[in-house]
Amino acid sequence: MIAHPVSTAKTYIFVWLSLLGLLLLTLGSAFLSLGAFNAVINVGVAFAKAILVMIFFMHLRSGHYILRIVAIAGFFWLAILIGLTFTDFATR
Amino acid sequence: MWSFPLFPEKASALASSVDIVFFVWLALAGLVASTVAFLIVFFAVKYRSGSSANRETADEQAQNRINRRIEIAWMTIPLVLFMAMFAWSAEIYYDYATPPANAMVVYVVGKQWMWKLEHAGGRREIDELHVPAGRPVKLVMTSQDVIHDFFMPVFRIKQDVLPGRYTTLWFEATKPGDYQLFCSQYCGTDHSRMVGRVVVMEPAAFERWLASGNSTGSMAAQGAAHFREYGCSGCHGASASVHAPKLEGLFGRPVQLADGSTVIADDRYIHDSVLLPRKEITAGYAPIMPSFQGQITEDALLEIIEYVKSLKTAQPGEVR
Amino acid sequence: MSDSAAVLIARQYDDAQQQRSAADLGIWVFLATEVLFFGVLFAVYTMTRFNHPEAFASASRLTNITLGSINTAVLLTSSLTMALGVRAAKLGLSRPLVGWLCTTIALGIVFLAIKATEYYLDYGEHLVPGLNFAYAGADRHAVELFFYLYFLTTGLHSLHMVIGIGVVATIAAMASRGAYSPAYFTPVEVSGLYWHLVDIVWIFVYPLLYLVSRS
């Protein structure tokens, strides 16, 4: 019975602080008027937070490779839906 | 019942090019399908269980290499073929999708289970479309309720008619005659009764038909009547005192909006400004215009748009 | 607290390792379906916002950003406590496991409480479509669509939050009876993964609904 590698409490606390940091970053950036760039920052920071949670809190790195594929597939298929629908909405 | 057609009539240049693409595809499909069918029957007979056909494969490795090459061959050949056929039919599709500038415009309003058509000159028709042969005709279509579809098999074209939006469809009839018109997007109980006739006439006969109708003045004239009747002139009239955007020369011009973006004042812009006035507010004006949703019917609105188009008297080059 | 709780292996599995990898893959595939389930709401949001950019910006300014931000912080913290709980389970520390799980449940309830007050305030400001929506500014329909999506997305998320709290509560109850050990902690890990997914959904909901443009 190989026990799963267990990360230390310190790593979790560090990840938690960086998540809160990212929250403040995205909150702050919302008050600057950067035009379309605002949306890019919002989504970018959201992805960063999501990846942090998935890798550290959900142990995505230490599991079988298929788990990583499944995790990415979920978001990739969502990107297909939004991307190809956007080709219609943007050029109509 | 016994004399039944197997192939539809055609009455436009586009229809013949669509038919050619169809026949090429028919030939290709027939070729592939008959080859597959022949091979199945041939192998089934030759290699039936217990037959003395030779089933030895000399050298496993060589056979695998050949098989791999066959596999790649019947991957790449269809791909190249498909891309060629795609390009050819996309070219026809772009021709179908771009109406020529000098096309004669007819306005179409689809309503649950009937078509209301109106020529620029004011002549109205129900479930019938009279057009001259040899001249491109552009249909500007909208729906009052659900999604319909204006389908004329003889020209091999159709286009969905959506509520809240203008969609266009154009054709140039070559052969005078009486052809079918269908609604081909399911729209409710009498979807199958929402049919009609497309009558293609010689240009001279068409002019006589257009003039003979008891039209109550051109669309623009009727639009002017609606313009007064619904009180638009109270604010937008030439002599109005209220601070409202002037409509003279507006059509086709870019309009500066309150949120900084600019929009071309086309059919859609006027349609939305009347029914959803608070959607796009012209810069420098307060959003005080009431919404006429539910009061002005789609075909009355088409006439108002035609009237606004006719207001060409403003100085050119002035940005509204 | 018996450390080596008998690891019961279902009849269709050969050994505990196979049972664990099946559970892990099963929950991850389920999470992919959840991502797509919420994904449709994000797709609808993107397309409707593309059609009405200004209305969505002005509507987003009406949402309560302070409560929204606090809620995000609360949920991120609950992810931390959940992760620490799963870690405690792996190390066989039963008491801290139950402790962290209860903290997570508490944070979840705080989140729902804040959400409820936010809904109450929105109701007061006549922002609930279908009930008492009233808005005087430009493009009233699009603003109503924004709040329709706002209540739908946050409502569905809160429903998943309630389910999450229920799941973590049952796991905490069983953990307090010593059901888990370093050899058998799959239910704790599975419920943790579900909790983190619900947190990730909120991570995306927060900027899209609250931070469209505050300038």
Next chain:
Amino acid sequence: MSAVTVPSAASYLEDGFSLWSWLSSVDHKRIAVLYAISITLFFFIGGAAATLIRLELVTPTGDVVSAETYNKLFTMHGVIMVWFFLIPSIPSTMGNFLVPLMIGARDLAFPRLNLASWYLYIAGGVFTVGALLMGGVDTGWTFYTPFSTMFSNTHVFAAVAGVFVVGFSTILTGINFIVTIHTMRAPGMTWFRLPLFIWCMYATSVIFVLATPVLAMTLFLMSIERFFGVGVFDPALGGDPLLFQHLFWFYSHPAVYVMILPAMGVVSEIITCFARKNVFGYRAMAYAVLAIAIIGFLVWGHHMFVSGQSIYAGTVFSILTFLVAIPSAIKVFNWTATLYKGSISFHAPMLYVLGFIALFTIGGMTGLFLASLAIDVHVHDTYFVIAHFHYIMVGGAVMAFLGGMHFWWPKMTGRMYSDAWARFAAILVFFGFNLTFFPQFVLGYLGMPRRYHEYPPEFQMLNVLSSAGASILAVGYLLPLCYLLWSLRYGKPAGPNPWRATGLEWKTTSPPSTGNFATVPVVTEGPYAYSRQERPDER
């Protein structure tokens, strides 16, 4: 690992005879039988609707049923056939029964989830049949807005609730199969030693899991819009009806690949067995299955070429639709090449499969007509489209379903059926099908729109031919019901391997014991090792 050989336990059919033992069983084989019975019931409900539609279309005027009833008939035919027969047919019956057997497992990864999937299916069925009994729904199986939300006053809510619930049933089956195929293969069963049927079940489950949630949420949004009158699909409120069509077809095109991929798996199993030969290009076939599943998600826009979608989006979707046709073409060519140098026998399953290949080729090729933009503008929403997808769904999926049922019937029930009747039924179905649907291609190009209760008189002759074919097809489908049920009592017992096939499922008793394998088999070779197995005694 339990190496001791357990004495041959009672077969799963004798493992409890009470109704409760069936309704509460978590044995994947029993759940497969429960599914088989329920989908056959739904098949005949959908078939009854189809019969009435064909009866109505014999005459140009609408004189058999009223317009409202006709609209409700084709809607019910669509909803029942798509969600309650075609999508679950092969995955839930043969898939449930065979996935554990073919990979050497004792059961699926989550047996309780499997039983829950059947109950969700039945719950969905109750809702949908409830909608039918309360008065039916007249929106078409596509539920296009704004008609379905603002203008239809029929039982849309109940039908949509039924489809919503049955969607979750397929998600659970999808999760079960993916996890089972990944984690519970027998020792030595590497990915490229898996039978192609398992590859197809895997690809189908990927689509189940990634597409069905989108359908669930779209129908949820639509029913909220219908209930509250606020929503993103209604143009009068600033919404966009095309947004609904994009979301609906994002699910519904992969759903048609869900209907055909399992059929491809069945065909690969049967054609190798009755040609006594390994499949031509096993790896190409396996990759083709995955390619169809994945590229199938990129092509949905070809349903919307004339719906008001932008012409540039239409161009993108047209190119992608041509790409997805390539793997299907590869599979047809590989099946045909499998027959080369085989030793072919013509039992009923093989007749169904040969019929499948011919009809699927025609269905696939006409899909290319529809993918080319210029032709689709003319034939969209006409009977050309109806003929295309019936060639693939009825000519393809239903033929393969019947072929599969005949092939694995001895394994599932332990009984043989009369091969003569079965061959006759297969031929009857083949001819009845062609007479029904080939005239519809001609009708389509002539311009007869679909969902028409009345049509111009010049289309009558082709419609009469089509209705005549439909009556033959109906008889063709009733025959298997008779002789297969008859075989349950009077069929002679079939040994463990009546067709001398090579799959792991043929190494168990017929019908298999509840625990499937006494000792877990070890796999040492590829799936279709026919040439080594029989060559000596056969000459």
